[in-house]
Amino acid sequence: MTDAHSTAKHPAAIMAEVLDEIDAARAFVARDDSFDSAQALRVALRRLRSGLTLFRPMLPTEHNKALLEEARWLAAEVTRLRDLYLLWQDTLTPARVALPDNTALQSLEVRVLNRIEKERQQLRTLLESDRVQALIAQGNEMRDTEFWKPAAHSPEKLEDLCIETLDLRLSQALKHGETLKRLDSQARDSFRKSLRKLRATAEFTQSMFPSKKTKAFLKQLKKLLDSMVAARDASAVRDRLEDLMQDMEEGSAERHIAQELIKAKEAGVGLDHKRLQKLWRATVGLPLH
Template identity: 30%
Template sequence: MPPLDPAAAACDGLARIVDACLAQFEVNRSGLLAGRYHPEYVHQMRVALRRLRSALGLFGGVEPALKAPPLLAEIRALAAALGRARDLDVFVDTTLPKVLAAAAPGTALAALAAHAGTVRRRRRLEARAVCAQPRVVALAAQLREWLAALCAGLAADHVLRRPLAAVAPALLGRRYRGVRRRGRRLARRSAAERHLLRIAVKKLRYATDFLGGLYADAASRPAFAAALAELQDLLGTLNDLAVTAHVLVELDAGEEPGATHAAAGAQVRDCVAAHADAHLRELAEAWRGFKATPRFWTGA
């Protein structure tokens, strides 16, 4: 998105951020409905919705109404439908090829791959259908109207009326502290706790994407962005591997249990566990690098 004006009111900056998120969502929704399915359309729509919710939550620290937009239920339902399609895309396009490359040729994995492909096609059709619903078509316009009305009703002395440059350090600082808190004693953290760290890292990454342009001349900004991106990538990979267990349960649903299918699932789980162990070692190093990297903003 274009750099924000540091002298602009924080509410105006938020409106531009939200507009960029909705534009990202709309262009990919149109792409999904216009032609042949491509996994990136679903992925980018999910990213746009996460960025949208993260932006509202970021500024919601100073205006609670932003944390509960009237269309929150619709956003969550849409994100869930897109997530089901995305999970199968990752499983078929990323996870299974790793397993197949490491496994001996056999019919068990081939049968699992064929079944996963069938379920994926169904999830893709469901995602298309949801994105074509009138309530989703109207979502962007309704959110823009809601935010415009909320900002127009703010008192003259409200924090969001202050210059964006004056508000940004506190917003970034809150997200940064959330990451440091979630990452304490990382080696002892469970998979569920690492998931919460991943969410906190993602929120900080989005916040720095939104507001980092205000600090274009900060010498430490590139290094901070690189350390944060590495951390997010590793946590995201670990999460994709963890999602595999849920995908296997979904693939088992409605299927007659059999030794062949069970054997294939066991192969997938063993391969995923091996990859996860390697990524956990990389994560520890990335976390140390992140902690050692100075922030690029001051004041909070």
């Protein structure tokens, strides 16, 4: 799989880079009130979870399990704020421009902005909490090569693990992608998640064992995932609006406009199944390693 004359990185170096990304993203959230800051931390935590999953056999079992659970917990907190930013910027702001005098829409925007401010302050407090500091401390243990099991020091065993995991992730994606035309929103989301896991594994593998084949596969896989972003965003907007609607009166104008925004967002996805199938065939037609 590996191209000639390449040297494998130790997984401790890979995870150290991920932990540096998390530190930078935490600082970004602390100083910046924007979608980008929450998104940066969300992506960094996703990479941490992906790395923990890939390298599970080479880390102390209890450490890996505990850190993975904490990373999932914090990622959920961050994603909630990220999706509120998304709702405001990509859905409410264009709607307000189109309907500047709609009082129900104005009221909904105020509600969303208030929730964003609340979630933002809560997240900043959370990032300074003992629980998050413990998560970071646990993660930093992985920077030391001696913390890892002996197998992590063997390039041959690392490469075998990467190939085995890549093949498993590809098989899972193939299973989800068998009937693209009939994918409902839930099944489509499962397909996207399987592709995202495949991409993360391929990226870590490429970091340790650079390969032209893996690089080409990743480039094509990115095109496929980019084509599914709108569907994921529509799902996120629906979830956040449905959460906000719990505090709205039945039959109110504000509740009605929220429901209409959900419909408009999902109708606007416009996922081209033929294009999706073409991208998927082009992706799986390439050698992964």
